[in-house]
Amino acid sequence: MNHDPERRSRVLLLPPLVPVALAVVVGIVLDRELVSWGTDVWGGLALVGAMIAAWGRDRKVLAYTGLVVAIVGFGGGSHHAYWSDLAPDDLAWGVTGTPRPVWVRGMIWDVRGPRLGESQGSSASTRAVIAVSGFCDGRVWRPAQGRAQLIIVGDRSDLLAGHGVEAVGSMSAIAGPLNPGEFDYRNYLRAQGIRLRLVVDGPDGVWADPAAGTWIGTSWLGRVQGWSYARLVAGLTPSVAPLAAALLLGRREGVDPDVNDAFARTGTTHLLAISGLHLQVLAGVLWFVFRFLGLSRRSAFGALALTTVAYALLVGLAPSVVRSAAMTVAACIAGIFDRQVRAANNLALAALATLWLNPADLFDVGCQLSFLAIAAIVWGVTPTTNLLRHAYYTLTFRIQGPGSPLDVLERSLEPWWLARMRRWPLLVTSGLIVSTVVWLAALPLVALRFHVVSPIGVLLNIPLIPLTSVALTASGLSLGLSAIWDPLGGPAAWVCAITLAWTEGLVRWGASRSWGHAFVPGPSLAWVLIVYGLFAFASVAGVRRWPLRRLAWGLLAGWVMLGVVLPWLPRRKGTLEADVLAVGHGLAVIIRTSDGGTILYDCGRMHDPSVGRRVVAPALWDRGVFRIDAVVLSHADSDHYNGLPDILERFPIKEVRVPPGFASPANPGAVQLLETVRAHGVPIRTMTEGEEWETAGTRFSVWHPPESFSLSTSDNARSIVLDVESAGRHLLLTGDLELEGMSRLLGRPAFPVDAILSPHHGGRSANPESLYTWARPGLVVVSQRPPVVGTRDPLEALEPRGIPLMRTWQRGAIRLRWEPDRLMARGFLDEDSPETNSRFKKISLE
Numbered sequence: 154m155n156h157d158p159e160r161r162s163r164v165l166l167l168p169p170l171v172p173v174a175l176a177v178v179v180g181i182v183l184d185r186e187l188v189s190w191g192t193d194v195w196g197g198l199a200l201v202g203a204m205i206a207a208w209g210r211d212r213k214v215l216a217y218t219g220l221v222v223a224i225v226g227f228g229g230g231s232h233h234a235y236w237s238d239l240a241p242d243d244l245a246w247g248v249t250g251t252p253r254p255v256w257v258r259g260m261i262w263d264v265r266g267p268r269l270g271e272s273q274g275s276s277a278s279t280r281a282v283i284a285v286s287g288f289c290d291g292r293v294w295r296p297a298q299g300r301a302q303l304i305i306v307g308d309r310s311d312l313l314a315g316h317g318v319e320a321v322g323s324m325s326a327i328a329g330p331l332n333p334g335e336f337d338y339r340n341y342l343r344a345q346g347i348r349l350r351l352v353v354d355g356p357d358g359v360w361a362d363p364a365a366g367t368w369i370g371t372s373w374l375g376r377v378q379g380w381s382y383a384r385l386v387a388g389l390t391p392s393v394a395p396l397a398a399a400l401l402l403g404r405r406e407g408v409d410p411d412v413n414d415a416f417a418r419t420g421t422t423h424l425l426a427i428s429g430l431h432l433q434v435l436a437g438v439l440w441f442v443f444r445f446l447g448l449s450r451r452s453a454f455g456a457l458a459l460t461t462v463a464y465a466l467l468v469g470l471a472p473s474v475v476r477s478a479a480m481t482v483a484a485c486i487a488g489i490f491d492r493q494v495r496a497a498n499n500l501a502l503a504a505l506a507t508l509w510l511n512p513a514d515l516f517d518v519g520c521q522l523s524f525l526a527i528a529a530i531v532w533g534v535t536p537t538t539n540l541l542r543h544a545y546y547t548l549t550f551r552i553q554g555p556g557s558p559l560d561v562l563e564r565s566l567e568p569w570w571l572a573r574m575r576r577w578p579l580l581v582t583s584g585l586i587v588s589t590v591v592w593l594a595a596l597p598l599v600a601l602r603f604h605v606v607s608p609i610g611v612l613l614n615i616p617l618i619p620l621t622s623v624a625l626t627a628s629g630l631s632l633g634l635s636a637i638w639d640p641l642g643g644p645a646a647w648v649c650a651i652t653l654a655w656t657e658g659l660v661r662w663g664a665s666r667s668w669g670h671a672f673v674p675g676p677s678l679a680w681v682l683i684v685y686g687l688f689a690f691a692s693v694a695g696v697r698r699w700p701l702r703r704l705a706w707g708l709l710a711g712w713v714m715l716g717v718v719l720p721w722l723p724r725r726k727g728t729l730e731a732d733v734l735a736v737g738h739g740l741a742v743i744i745r746t747s748d749g750g751t752i753l754y755d756c757g758r759m760h761d762p763s764v765g766r767r768v769v770a771p772a773l774w775d776r777g778v779f780r781i782d783a784v785v786l787s788h789a790d791s792d793h794y795n796g797l798p799d800i801l802e803r804f805p806i807k808e809v810r811v812p813p814g815f816a817s818p819a820n821p822g823a824v825q826l827l828e829t830v831r832a833h834g835v836p837i838r839t840m841t842e843g844e845e846w847e848t849a850g851t852r853f854s855v856w857h858p859p860e861s862f863s864l865s866t867s868d869n870a871r872s873i874v875l876d877v878e879s880a881g882r883h884l885l886l887t888g889d890l891e892l893e894g895m896s897r898l899l900g901r902p903a904f905p906v907d908a909i910l911s912p913h914h915g916g917r918s919a920n921p922e923s924l925y926t927w928a929r930p931g932l933v934v935v936s937q938r939p940p941v942v943g944t945r946d947p948l949e950a951l952e953p954r955g956i957p958l959m960r961t962w963q964r965g966a967i968r969l970r971w972e973p974d975r976l977m978a979r980g981f982l983d984e985d986s987p988e989t990n991s992r993f994k995k996i997s998l999e
Contacts, residue, residue, distance in 0.1 A: 170501035176221050177508055180228025181515050185236070192234045199226030232512035236343070244285060244299040245326065245348040252323035252352070258294070258362050259285040259301075259320075262371065263469075264312045264379070265406045279309040279356075280406070282347060283320065286365065301349035302327070302342060307356035314375025317365020322353035331735035331965035332981060334771030344513035374466060378402070381467065385632050388639075388646040393653040396425070400621060400653070401628045403427040403468040410763075412657060415664035417603065420592065420610030424621045424656075427468045429477030429523055434622045435629065436461060436481050451489045458485035472507050472520030476527075479503040496531045500524065518602045522595055525685075529594035530587060532692040537590050538583070581615065588614040594688070597681045597716075600673055604774050604803075609669030617656060624652040672803040674774040680716045687712055720777070724749060729851050729879045729971040734772055735961035735981070737761075737938040738914055739792040741769050742886060744877060745776060748849035753784045754875060754886050756796040765796030770803050772966065780805040782848075785840070785875060787888025788868040789815045789823040797826060801833045810840045812871050814864040840873055851879045857890065857898050869913065870894035876906075882976045884969060885928065887912040891919035905929040907976045908969055910936070915960075917947040925951060932978055934967050935960045 184195065205219030239245055244257075262282040281303040287294045303320065312318070327350055329339040342348070353359055382402055386394040395407035405413075405426065416422045423430065439460055443453040458481070465478040480503045487494045504524065507514055514520045588611045600606055627649035635642030663669050687709040694702035726747045734741040739758030745751055751773070758764035773781075781804050786794050789811075800806070809830050816823040830837055842859040845852060857874040864871075872888030883906040890898065890912040909930040913919035914937040925933070933951055939962045940946060951958050957978075959967050964980025 168495050168498035168501060170498050170505065172221070173224055174501040174504045174508075176224035177228035177505065178515060180225040180230070181232040181508065181512050183225070184229040184232045185516065188229075190229070190233070192230050192238055195226050195230030195233055197226075199223045199230060202226055228508070228512070231509075232515075235346075235512050240298045242297050243348075244288065244297050244301075244324070248324055248326050248349055250326050250328055252325040254322070255324040255351070256289040256291075256319070256321045257283075257285050257297070257301075257324070257351070258287050258289075258317065258365060259283045260365060260368055260371070261303075261312055261314050261316050261318055261375070262300070263314055264310065264375070265404070277308050279305040279307065279312070281305070281309075281312055282345075283318070283351065285349075286317075299349050300346045301351045302347050303351050303353065303359075305353045305356060305359055309356050309359060312359070313372060313379060315368040315370070315372025316375075317362040317367065318359050319362045320351060320353055320359045322351050322358055324349055324351045326350070330981075331961065332768050332772050333732075333966060334773075334775030335768055336771070340516075344511065344517060378467060381632060384635055385628060388631050388635055388642050389628075389650055393650045393657075396653045396657065397624070397628045397649055399425050400427075400431070400625050401468075401632070403471065403474075412660070414766075415657075415660045418605060418607060418670045419613055419660055419663040420599065420605070420607030420670070421613055421617055421660060421663075423522070423526075424614075424617055426473070426519070427471060428473045429480075429527065430618070430621075431625055432461065432464070432474065432477040432481060434625055435464060438626050438629075454485040454488040458482045461485070470510060472511070472514040472517050473523035475507045475510055475514075476503040476520070476523050479506040480527075500527055500531070518598065521598060525594055525598065526591050528692075529591045533590040533594060534587050538586055541586065584615050584618075585611065588612075597676060597684045600675045601678065601681050602675075604675045604771070605670055605672055607670040609663045609666055613659060613663050617659060620652045620656045620659070624649050624656065627652065672770070674720070674777050674779060676716050680712075683712060684709070684716070720779070726849070729849075729877075731877065731884055731969045732772060732776075733910065733934050733936055733961060733967045733969070734768060735965050735967075736764050736768055736796075736936065737962070739764060739796075740787070740888070740910075740914075740936045741772075741796065742910070743769075743772060743776065743778075745778075746849040746851045750782045750848055751776075751778050751780070752853070753781055753800070755787050755793040755888065756784065756800055757791060757793045758796065759792040762795040762798070765799030766803070769796055769800060773800075773804065778804065780807070782807050784809045785873060786811050786815065787875075787886070788812060788872040789817070789820050790868055790889060791822050793888065794823070794826055798829050801830065801835065806833075806835050808836045808838055810838050810873075812858055812873050813839055813841060813860065813862065814871065815839075817864070820868070851877065853877060856885075856901070857894055859897075862897075863893075866893050867891075869919070872912075874898060879971045880973070882907045882971055884976075885909045885930075889913040889919065891916075895919065895921070895924065899923055899927050903927050903929070906931075908932040908934060908978065910934050911948060914938075915946070915948050920947055922950070925954070925956065930956060931976070932957045932959065934969075934978070938962055 180195070184190070190198075200223075202219045202221070202223030202225070206216045206223060207219075209215030209219060260283065262284055265280040283301050283303045285297055285299045285301060288297045289295075301324065327339040327342050327348060330337050382398060382404055385397055385401060389397050395405075395409065396412070398404040399408050403426070408425070413422075413425070416425050436457060439457055440453060443456050444450075448456060461478050461481045465474050468474060480499050483499050483502055484494050507520065592608075592611050596606065627645045631642040631645035631649055633642075634645060687705065691702065691705035691709050694705045727745070727749070729747050730745045732743040732745075734743065736758040739761075740755040741757070741764070742754040743751065744754065753769070753773075756765060756769050758768075781800070784797065784800070784806055786797070786809065797809075809827075811827075816827045818824070827837055840855050842855055842857055842862075844855040847853070854876040855873060856876055858871045862871060869889040869891045870893045872890040872894060873886075874888065874890060874894075875886045877884040877886065883904075885906045885908070887910050895912070904927075906928050907930070909925075909928050909932075911920055911933050912924070915935040933948065933956055935948065935958065937960060948958055959978060959980060961967060963982075965982040966980070968979050968981070970977045970979075
C-alpha cells in the first residue's frame with residue numbers, strides 16, 4: 154500500500170464529476186459538428202461502452218475507457234434526440250418556409266404580452282409558445298405534434314400557460330439567416346424545441362378549447378408568473394417597471410431597445426438578464442431572513458434549497474439560472490450534511506444538470522459565459538490577487554523599506570471608524586480584480602459573438618453590482634409585501650425605482666463614452682478555442698503546481714498577443730467581390746476591392762433602422778472589415794439610408810457620398826441623417842455623372858445623375874448609378890432609378906454589362922423591357938422581400954430570354970466575384986449546395 158501523503162493529495166485533487174461532464178460535452182459536440190449518427194447508433198455506442206466497463210471492471214484502464222465511451226454515447230444520443238429527432242406526426246415534417254393557413258389546437262406554454270405602454274389599437278403584439286396537439290383539415294381533427302412560436306397581432310395577455318386553445322392563422326417553418334454573420338434565430342428557437350411559427354392576424358384568432366382542459370402544473374406556474382408580473386409593475390412607475398421585471402422575473406420584452414443596446418455596449422448585460430449573480434444575491438438575503446426567523450442552520454439550508462428551485466421555475470430554466478440553482482442546491486445539501494463543496498465538482502455537477510435539461514444549451518453563448526465567469530472567479534481571481542499582492546509588497550519594500558513596529562502599534566490603537574475606512578480601498582480593489590479577471594476571461598468569446606470590447610464594464614461593475622443587488626432585493630420585497638397589503642410594498646418600490654434609475658443613468662453614461670467600448674470584427678473560432686484550451690491548461694498547472702505552469706501562462710500570453718497583432722498585418726491581395734445583402738425591401742451592397750478596401754452602396758430597409766446593426770454590420774465583420782472607405786447613398790429614401798447611423802457608430806468611415814439635392818427641406822429624415830454624419834466627423838461629398846476613381850485595379854464610374862439634372866424630379870429619378878468594373882467585367886448598381894432618370898440612362902449608347910442590380914427592388918415602373926434590351930445583362934440581381942401571394946413578378950419575362958435572375962429573398966445575400974475568366978455569382982443559401990452555383994461568362998462586346 155502506498156502511504157505517500159503527497160501522492161494521495163494529488164490523486165484527491167481530481168474531482169470525479171469533471172471527466173464525466175467533459176465526456177458528455179465531447180458527445181454533444183461530436184453529434185452537432187462532426188458525425189451524423191442517429192440516436193440508435195449513439196445508444197448502441199453507450200451500451201457497448203457500458204458492457205466494456207462491466208467486463209473489465211477488474212482492470213482500471215479498460216473499465217475507465219468503457220465508462221468514458223458510454224458517457225460520450227449518452228451525451229451524443231441525448232443531443233441527437235433533442236436536436237434532430239422528430240415524432241412521425243410532427244407538423245415540422247410538412248411545413249416549409251412558405252406560410253400556409255392552418256387551424257390547430259394545443260396547449261399554451263409561455264406568454265409574453267405587449268410592451269408596457271403599447272395600446273391595444275397600436276401595433277401591439279402578443280407572443281407565446283404553443284405545444285400543438287392536433288390540426289383540423291376542414292372536416293375532422295387529426296392528432297399532431299410540434300412546438301410553435303405563436304405571434305398574435307393585438308393584445309392577448311389574458312392567455313395563460315397551461316390552458317388549451319385553438320388558433321387559426323398562417324404557419325411556416327422558422328427561417329434561417331439570409332446573410333453572412335447574421336444571428337441565427339432559427340437555431341436559437343430550435344434549441345428551445347421550437348421549429349414552427351404561427352402568425353394570427355387578430356386577437357379573435359385564438360380562443361379557449363374546453364376539450365383540451367388544462368395542465369395543472371403549467372397552469373399554476375403560469376398564474377403565479379402572471380400575478381407576479383402584474384403585481385410588480387403595478388407598484389412601479391412605467392419608466393423603471395420594465396427594468397424591474399427583467400431584473401426579478403426575467404421578462405425583458407418591455408425593456409426599451411436603446412437601454413438594451415446601452416447594456417450591451419458597456420458589457421453589463423449580465424446585470425439585466427437573470428443570471429447566477431441574481432440567484433446568489435437572493436440566496437444571501439434569504440439565508441439572512443431564514444436565520445433571523447429562528448430556523449436552525451440545517452433547516453435554513455433546506456429552506457434555501459427549496460426556495461432556489463421555486464425561484465428558478467418562476468423565472469424560467471435559462472442555462473445561467475439552472476447553473477446557479479444547481480450549484481446553490483448542491484452547496485445547501487453539503488451544508489445540511491456538514492460536508493465541503495469542491496468548486497470543480499460543483500461546477501461539473503451544474504454542467505451535467507444544465508445539459509440534462511437541454512443538451513443544446515452547450516452552444517448557447519449565455520450558458521458559455523455563465524460557466525466561464527465562475528471558472529474565472531474560482532481559478533483566476535486568487536492567483537491574480539496573490540500576484541498583485543506580492544508585486545505591491547515588493548515595490549513598497551523597495552521604496553519605503555521594512556515597516557516600523559510603531560506603525561503596527563499605531564494601527565492597532567486607531568479608532569474603529571478609521572479602521573473601517575481603511576477597508577474600503579481593499580474592498581474596491583478586490584472588486585476591480587474580480588471584475589477585471591472575469592472581463593478578460595470573457596473577452597475572446599464576447600468579441601467573437603458580439604463584436605464588442607467594453608473596458609468600461611470593468612469600472613461600471615463596481616457601482617452597478619451593489620445597485621442592482623439592492624434593486625433586486627427591493628423589488629422582491631415590494632412584491633412580497635404588496636401581496637399582503639398594497640401599501641406595504643410602497644417604500645420598497647420607491648427604493649427599487651431610485652436604484653434602477655441610477656442604474657440606467659450610469660449605463661447610459663457609460664455607453665456614451667467613446668473610449669468605453671469599441672466594435673471589432675472579432676477573432677476566429679479556432680483562435681478562441683485555443684485561447685480557452687491554453688487557459689484551462691495553465692489553470693490546472695497552477696492548481697497542481699506543475700513545473701510547466703509558467704510555460705503554460707507564457708504560451709497563453711503569446712497566443713493572445715499573436716491574435717491581437719495578426720489582423721493588423723498586411724494581407725496578400727484578394728479578389729474583387731460585391732455582396733448584395735438580403736435586407737427585404739431595402740438595399741445594402743458591400744464592395745471589397747482586392748487590396749481590402751470597402752465601399753458600402755446604400756444601407757437601409759423599409760421601417761427598420763436596426764438593419765444596420767442586425768444585418769449590415771455583422772456582414773461587414775464577417776468579411777473582416779475594420780473601416781469603410783466610402784458610403785455611397787444612391788438617393789434620399791429611408792429604405793436606402795436608415796441603417797447608416799448604426800454603421801457610423803461601429804466603423805470608421807472616410808467619407809459619405811450623396812447625389813445632388815439629397816437633403817432637401819421636404820425630407821427632414823435625410824437632413825437629420827447628414828447632421829448625424831457630420832456629428833461623427835465624417836465629410837460629405839456630392840457625386841455627379843462623369844466622376845471616376847480607381848483603386849486596386851477596380852474602376853468606379855458614376856453614370857447618373859449629371860450635375861445639371863433638375864432637382865425638381867423625384868429622389869428615385871436622381872439615384873446614383875454606379876458602374877463597378879475590373880478586367881473588362883461590369884456590375885451596374887442602379888438604386889431606385891426610374892422615370893426621368895431611367896430615360897436619361899437609356900439615352901446613353903448601349904453598353905452590355907455582366908450583372909445589373911434591378912432598379913427599385915424589381916418594381917414594374919422601374920424595370921421596362923427597354924432597360925434589359927439596352928444593358929443585355931448576363932445576370933440580374935434583385936434586392937426585394939417575398940412577393941405578396943397572387944401578385945405578378947414583372948421580372949418573370951427575363952428568364953425566357955436566357956437572362957439568369959437571382960432574388961435575395963430566395964437565395965439570401967448574393968455574392969459576385971470577379972474571377973480571371975468570368976464573373977461568378979452565388980447565394981448565401983447555396984453555401985451547402987455547390988451544384989447550385991450560378992456562373993456566367995463575360996458577355997462578348999463584339
